[in-house]
Amino acid sequence: MNLNEAKLQFVTSQGDDALILSHRVTEWCGHGPELEEDIALSNIGLDLLGQAQSLLNYAGELEGKGRNADDMAYKRIEREFKNLLLVEQPNGNYADTIAKHFFYDVYHYFLLLDLKNSSDEFLRGFAEKSIKEVAYHLRHTSQWVIRFGDGTEESHEKIQTAINQIWKYTGEMFMKDEISDFLEKEGVIPNIDALKAKWEGKVREVLNESTLKYPETTFMAKGGRDGIHSENLGYMLTDMQYLVRTYPDAKWD
């Protein structure tokens, strides 16, 4: 297997996670449950968008066809997006959004922590930068999971339902294939099983503190990393890509 090609797959999938979650979370803008949360989610969306831009620019470089982050975001079709099914799920109620982000934030945080020691120079620098932002994201969602879980009967029930419903999309983060095995061997990415153990540890810790039940694993959905998405992504891309597709090369100035 070609190292460049394998890196391209990984970097694209990470860039797509950040981009799609960023776009999804900004749907809350102007609709947040309180002003501070509205601002918080916009800030988080902005961090993710910046990270997506860095990653997709790097993906363009690895690909070597002269594409930049804008081309990657606006000119690819659904099947070419390699994000997790988790991040494209609709926002639902606030507990649904918090549950989705919490599971992603724990994964994102521990992955970046390991990428600080990647054999890839770009990824090392990128991780060093982004982890400081993601630490704030994780702190934010952990606190909300605890507040909901250990809050009123109603908030407890809503966050537990949200966790149970989104749970089947968490397995995809830790699915292995020949590309991940190869990248691990090359020291680009961490061992997926070790990453999963850290994720489970942190999730258990927060759920315990929240008086919430750790869901039992049953069926885990997959497909996003291979470009096979839920219906939700298509609608989102239609929104996101509308302007660029309708007015190609339009400029603001």
Add this chain to the structure above:
Amino acid sequence: MLSKAEIENLLSEIPDPEIPIISIKELGILRDVKLNNDEVEVVITPTYSGCPAMRLIEDQIKEALGEQGIEKFKVTSVLTPAWTTDWITDEAKKKLEDYGIAPPEKFSPDKSLLDPFGPKDLRCPHCKSKDVKMVSQFGSTACKAHYKCNDCLEPFDYFKCI
């Protein structure tokens, strides 16, 4: 042709678009000026990955160089080394406080990341009381958190340390 030091001085006067009382140099965004033969390269780094002010800062740099008749230049944005609030000079921290923004504490990555209790010695930039309360970790810009003073009751921004 201006010298490296002269160009640095010139660019040091560019204010940060979001917090105009301090310059991009004081904030640590302006990293380096290189003279490659007859081309000027200006190296900048974003505070946060998604900082929306980067494009404007780039434009301001281009304008400042253009006014000096410098035609061959490029602005390079780098992520490494990662920006940290420790780069903000003490003088600039004083300016921030006078402006009504509580300056960042010293950042220690091992302790600060995931520390749920936040800054320890934070004081209200208005009345200097240490009896303050966090309203939200996310404030008016990516780099700030939103606080309230329990003594003078004024809300204020805290420049988050990262």
